[in-house]
Amino acid sequence: MKKYLATLVVAVMLITLIGPLAEARDDARMREAILLAKRLFPITDTYQQFFTNQQTTEGKTIYHFEWRGSSNDPAGFNPSQIMLSVDGERMLVTNYSFQEATPRNRTLNFAPLPKFTEEQAQRTAAALAARLAPQEFAQMRLFRVTAPTVRIGKRHWPHHYSFHYIQYVNNIPFHGNSLSVNVNADSGEVAHYGLNFTPYTFPSPQGIIPLTQAAEVFRGVGLRLVYQRSFSWRNEESKPFLAYVLEDGRRLHIDAFTGRVFTNEHFLSFQDQQSPDGRLTGSVKQEHAFTPQELREIELVAGLLPLVRVDALAREIAALPSQATLHGSQLYLDPRTEQRIWTLQYTWGTEGEQGSANVVLDAATGALESFYYGDNAKQEEKPTMTQDEALVLARQFLTRWVGDKYGQVELAKDAPIMPFGGIFQSYSFVFNRSVNGIPVVNDNLFITVRSDSRIIQYNANWYRGEFVSPQGALTKGQMSDRFLADVGLELSYVLTQVQQKGQRGTTPQIRLVYQPKELNSYMFDAFKGGNIDWQGKAIVPVVKPNYTDIAGHWASGDIKLLVDWNLLRLPGNEFRPDQNMNLGDLLSLLSTAAGWDDSIGIGPAWISAIANERNISALNWAAQSNLVREDEKIDPAATVTREMLAFYLARLTGHGETAALEGIWTAPFRDFDQVGTKYQGSVAIVHALRLMTGAQNAMFLPQTHATRAQVAVILARMLR
Numbered sequence: 001m002k003k004y005l006a007t008l009v010v011a012v013m014l015i016t017l018i019g020p021l022a023e024a025r026d027d028a029r030m031r032e033a034i035l036l037a038k039r040l041f042p043i044t045d046t047y048q049q050f051f052t053n054q055q056t057t058e059g060k061t062i063y064h065f066e067w068r069g070s071s072n073d074p075a076g077f078n079p080s081q082i083m084l085s086v087d088g089e090r091m092l093v094t095n096y097s098f099q100e101a102t103p104r105n106r107t108l109n110f111a112p113l114p115k116f117t118e119e120q121a122q123r124t125a126a127a128l129a130a131r132l133a134p135q136e137f138a139q140m141r142l143f144r145v146t147a148p149t150v151r152i153g154k155r156h157w158p159h160h161y162s163f164h165y166i167q168y169v170n171n172i173p174f175h176g177n178s179l180s181v182n183v184n185a186d187s188g189e190v191a192h193y194g195l196n197f198t199p200y201t202f203p204s205p206q207g208i209i210p211l212t213q214a215a216e217v218f219r220g221v222g223l224r225l226v227y228q229r230s231f232s233w234r235n236e237e238s239k240p241f242l243a244y245v246l247e248d249g250r251r252l253h254i255d256a257f258t259g260r261v262f263t264n265e266h267f268l269s270f271q272d273q274q275s276p277d278g279r280l281t282g283s284v285k286q287e288h289a290f291t292p293q294e295l296r297e298i299e300l301v302a303g304l305l306p307l308v309r310v311d312a313l314a315r316e317i318a319a320l321p322s323q324a325t326l327h328g329s330q331l332y333l334d335p336r337t338e339q340r341i342w343t344l345q346y347t348w349g350t351e352g353e354q355g356s357a358n359v360v361l362d363a364a365t366g367a368l369e370s371f372y373y374g375d376n377a378k379q380e381e382k383p384t385m386t387q388d389e390a391l392v393l394a395r396q397f398l399t400r401w402v403g404d405k406y407g408q409v410e411l412a413k414d415a416p417i418m419p420f421g422g423i424f425q426s427y428s429f430v431f432n433r434s435v436n437g438i439p440v441v442n443d444n445l446f447i448t449v450r451s452d453s454r455i456i457q458y459n460a461n462w463y464r465g466e467f468v469s470p471q472g473a474l475t476k477g478q479m480s481d482r483f484l485a486d487v488g489l490e491l492s493y494v495l496t497q498v499q500q501k502g503q504r505g506t507t508p509q510i511r512l513v514y515q516p517k518e519l520n521s522y523m524f525d526a527f528k529g530g531n532i533d534w535q536g537k538a539i540v541p542v543v544k545p546n547y548t549d550i551a552g553h554w555a556s557g558d559i560k561l562l563v564d565w566n567l568l569r570l571p572g573n574e575f576r577p578d579q580n581m582n583l584g585d586l587l588s589l590l591s592t593a594a595g596w597d598d599s600i601g602i603g604p605a606w607i608s609a610i611a612n613e614r615n616i617s618a619l620n621w622a623a624q625s626n627l628v629r630e631d632e633k634i635d636p637a638a639t640v641t642r643e644m645l646a647f648y649l650a651r652l653t654g655h656g657e658t659a660a661l662e663g664i665w666t667a668p669f670r671d672f673d674q675v676g677t678k679y680q681g682s683v684a685i686v687h688a689l690r691l692m693t694g695a696q697n698a699m700f701l702p703q704t705h706a707t708r709a710q711v712a713v714i715l716a717r718m719l720r
Contacts, residue, residue: 029061029063029088030052030054030063030088032091033063033065033086033088033091034052034063034065036086036091036093037065037084037086037093040093040131040132041082041084041096043070043072043082044067044082046070046071046072047067047068047069047070047071047082048068048069048070048071048079049067049068049069050065050066050067050068051065051066051068052064052065052066053065053066054088060087060088060089061088061089062085062086062087062088062094063085063086063088064083064084064085065082065083065084065085065086066081066082066083066084067081067082067083068080068081069081070101073101074101074103076103076104076105077101077102077103077104078101078102078103078104079101080098080099080100080101081097081098081099082096082097082098082099083095083096083097084096084097092132092133092136092195092197093132093133093193093195094194094195094196094197095192095193095194095195096128096132096190096192096193097191097192097193098189098190098191098192099191100184100187100189107156108156108157108158109154109155109156110154110155110156110157110158110159110186111154111719111720112150112151112152112153112154112155112718112719112720113150113565113719113720114148114150114159114185114186115185115186115187115188116161116183116185116186116188118145118147118161120188121161121163121183121185121188122142122145122161122163122183124183124188124189124190125161125163125181125183125190126163128181128190128193129165129179129181129193129195132193132195133179133195133197136167136177136179136195136197137165137179139167139168139169139177140165140166140167140168140177140178140179141165141166141168141173142163142164142165143164143165143166143173143175143178144162144163144164145161145162145163145164146161146162146164147161148160148161148185149595150565150566150567150719151567151593151594151595152567152593152594152652152715152718152719153594153653153718158184158185158186158187158191159184159185159186160182160183160184160185160191161182161183161185162180162181162182163180163181163182163183164178164179164180165178165179165180165181166178166179167197169202169493170202170204170205172205172491172492172493172512173490173492173493174200174202174492174493174494174495174510175492175494176196176198176200176493176494176495176510177196177197177198177200178196178197179193179194179195179196179197180192180193180194181193181194200495200508200510201510202493202510202512203510203511203512205256205491205512207257208256208257208491208512209256209257209258209259211489211491211514213259214254214256214259214489214514215484215489217254217259217261218252218254218480218483218484218489218514218516219476219477219480219481219484221252221261222246222252222480222483222516223244223245223246223476223479223480223483223524224244224245224246224247224439224476225242225243225244225438225470225473225476225479225526226242226243226244226245226438226439226440226441227240227241227242227243227435227438227439227440227441227443227467227468228240228241228242228243228245228441228523228534228536229241229440229441229442229443229463230534230535230536238535239463239465239466239468240440240463240465240467240468241468241526241536242438242468242470242473242526242527243523243524243525243526243532243536244474244476244479244483244523244524244525244526244529245441245522245523245524246483246516246522246523247522248263249516249519249522250515250516250518251263251515252515252516253494253511253513253514253515254489254513254514254515255511255512255513256491256511256512256513256514257512262496300340301331301340303364304331304340304363304364305342305361305363305364305365305366307329307331307342309366310342310344310361310363310366311326311329311344313361313366314344314346314359314361314371315346317359317368317371317401318346318357318359318371318373318455319373319454319455320346320348320357320373321348321353321355323348323350324346324347324348324355324357325346325347325348326344326345326346327345327346327347327356328344328345329342329343329344329345330342330343331363337464339362339363339364339464340362340363340364341360341361341362341363341369342360342361342362342363343358343359343360344358344359344360344361345357345358346358346359353375353376353377354375354376355373355374355375355376355377356374356375357371357372357373357374358370358371358372359371367402367404368401368402368458369459369460370458370459370460371457371458371459372456372457373454373455373456373457374456377452379425379451379452380425380451380452383425383451384451385427385449385451385452385453387427390426390427390429390449390451391411391427391429391449393449393453393455394427394429394447394449394455397447397455397458398431398445398447401458402445402458402460405433405445405460405462406431406445408433408434408435409431409432409433409434409444409445410431410432410434411429411430411431412429412430412431412432412444425450425451426448426449426450426451426456427448427449428446428447428448428449428457429446429447429448429449430444430445430446431444431445431446431447432444433445433462435467436467436469436470438470440463440467442461443461443462443463444460444461445458445459445460445462446458446459446460446461470526472527473526473527474526474527474529478529479524479526479529482524482529483516483524486529486531487516487517487519488516488517489514489515489516489517490514490515490516490517491512491513491514492512492513492514492515493510493511493512493513494510494511494513494515495508495509495510496508496509496510496511497509519531520539521533521534521539525538542566542569544563544564544566544569545563545568545569545570545571545572545573545575546573547559547563547573547574547575548573548574549574549575549576549577550575550577553577553709554709555577555709555710555712555713556577557716558712558713558715558716559575559577559709559712561716561719562593562712562715562716562719565719566592567589567592567593567715567719568589568592568712568715569592570585570588570589570708575708575712576708577707577708577709577712578707578708578709579707579708580639580640580705580706580707580708581639581640581645581705581706581707581708581710581711582636582637582638582639582640583634583635583636583637583638583639583640583644584618584619584636584637585708586640586645586648586706586711587618587619587621587622587627587628587636587648588617588618589711589712589715590618590621590622590627590648590652590715591617591618591621591622592618593715593718594621594625594652596617596618596621610634610635610636619636625651625652626651626656627648627651627652627656639705640705640706640711641702641703641704641705641706642692642700642701642702642703642704642705642706642710643675643676643679643682643683643700643702643703644679644706645692645706645710645711645714646679646682646683646685646686646692647659647678647679647682649682649686649691649692649714650681650682650685650686651682653685653686653689653691655682655685658681658685659681659682659684659685660681661681662677662678662680662681663677664681665680665681665683665684666684667680667683667684667687667700668687668698669683669687669694669698669699669700670697670698670699671699671700671701671702672700674702674703675700675702676702679702683700683702690717691714691717691718692714
């Protein structure tokens with residue numbers, strides 16, 4: 001008995017001590033992490049406030065530290081802030097960010113150009129990485145640099161350079177371990193540092209299959225010919241275009257040893273049919289004579305199915321209960337498809353059963369567009385319906401009510417997503433459309449069958465127009481050859497999750513694979529083979545021009561400055577600096593310098609009438625920015641005089657309305673009286689802004705043509 005009591009006392013003492021011992025270890029690790037941070041960043045000693053946080057996942061603890069308000073911060077400024085994370089197991093800084101002190105009651109202003117060059121910023125980033133993670137950074141190489149986007153005009157935010165590094169093992173990249181460093185381009189300080197690095201075991205590349213063998217595997221599984229459709233708010237309904245797509249992109253992996261293909265797991269997402277904005281039809285009093293347009297509309301509506309017919313049809317399709325009441329209806333024009341649509345809403349309710357339904361029908365033919373049914377019917381605890389039985393019911397419904405569409409679709413092979421608890425109260429199926437034997441992306445039928453055999457949902461994503469013929473398209477072999485030549489595969493290490501036999505979870509494993517090289521879009525023109533975007537437009541890489549005729553020119557420094565910052569992209573290998581500038585090219589230069597993004601491509605009709613493919617984007621920008629107006633009857637091919645240049649610069653800098661005032665201006669030019677009345681305000685303003693200083697002998701030379709070099713010099717002044 002005494003021996004038992006002694007054992008019990010010892011056990012209680014041990015249990016009592018475990019808590020404090022664990023806490024002591026945690027406290028010691030946190031102290032060590034704080035000291036590490038202070039050694040790496042001594043400036044933390046100047047901060048007034050300090051906060052800690054910690055996060056433990058699977059036994060690994062990350063300490064998060066925050067310092068606020070340095071004694072070095074200027075008076076009247078918002079306090080600076082340092083945030084830092086330390087891996088408590090490896091004593092490794094994984095994240096760092098620094099927020100400079102900012103003024104409280106005034107806006108920051110920065111010059112367009114950053115103070116520090118990319119080379120200087122990269123040295124700063126590399127120095128910090130080598131100090132914080134010397135072993136990890138030694139295994140990394142610079143993968144991508146994102147430079148700041150420079151635009152003319154003042155800015156109120158700092159620029160940043162972003163440097164992204166990835167690990168290389170056996171001279172093979174592994175994107176799973178990476179480092180990102182952002183450097184403030186105006187202060188030269190590191191603004192953010194983020195390290196993601198886990199030590200893995202990497203397989204040796206000895207014995208891998210050659211790239212040519214991987215290419216043959218790719219030819220068999222990679223690209224697929226599809227009808228692709230883009231959806232845009234400005235298009236009523238976009239026309240499908242033929243494209244080859246690499247659906248898995250870089251997720252397509254070819255095992256470098258076996259040649260077996262595998263991809264990352266992904267889920268099928270269903271795109272529900274959009275509900276168009278409709279308008280209710282109202283009664284018309286016949287007090288005045290109808291216009292021809294009104295008569296056509298009245299006649300068209302009179303030929304549509306009446307409400308009583310579509311009501312009966314909707315009840316039959318949705319198998320509505322007899323007590324269902326038509327709660328509301330709407331007849332409208334779908335602007336995307338030019339269809340007349342009936343939408344009917346039903347409700348019902350008794351002591352035992354309540355529900356609602358929505359049915360959408362083509363008002364001309366009665367064809368089913370979509371419907372939804374919901375009620376409070378009691379569900380079986382363990383439904384007996386199988387997926388195969390539900391599929392039979394789905395096929396029967398589709399055959400009866402949308403037979404014309406059903407003949408163009410095939411059941412998607414993706415299995416239903418298992419619900420919580422593993423019990424299916426309903427089964428949903430997707431049937432994908434093909435035309436000319438080619439899949440139509442996003443065109444499908446979606447149907448849901450409840451376990452009591454009721455169809456509770458149906459909708460169709462369906463293009464009703466004509467499809468371009470595939471005649472003349474590249475074969476899959478031709479497109480694969482083009483892809484392998486233009487893009488190609490690369491050898492990479494990738495992180496995968498492997499299911500271990502006898503274990504519930506998965507284990508991370510590094511595999512060596514061939515995968516497609518990185519692209520922003522893995523879609524290609526089916527006829528020409530070029531890379532295209534989601535709208536089917538050709539992706540043209542932004543390449544800095546290499547002008548061969550500017551060496552030794554008096555404006556070469558400014559021209560090169562604009563080229564380096566992607567602000568000068570006039571086509572060709574020659575800039576022709578002494579050639580007169582025409583209005584179209586001037587607006588192209590200004591639109592690029594202002595950061596115009598013409599991804600939407602919308603412009604007024606009068607611009608389309610005078611523009612060409614080369615300058616329409618710039619003219620759209622000029623019209624939107626109020627640099628040009630319809631009543632001014634501009635000619636993009638007209639050469640620009642110096643007074644005209646001043647006119648557009650005044651508008652660009654926001655002084656257009658002021659410059660339009662007449663009879664009040666003066667400027668220190670001997671020939672100012674020769675400046676057109678319309679342009680005098682602009683000349684005075686751009687001189688005051690030091691954008692145009694005049695020619696020799698205090699002359700402005702207003703009617704002299706402006707050269708391309710002169711415009712480049714003025715844009716460079718706006719950057720400085």
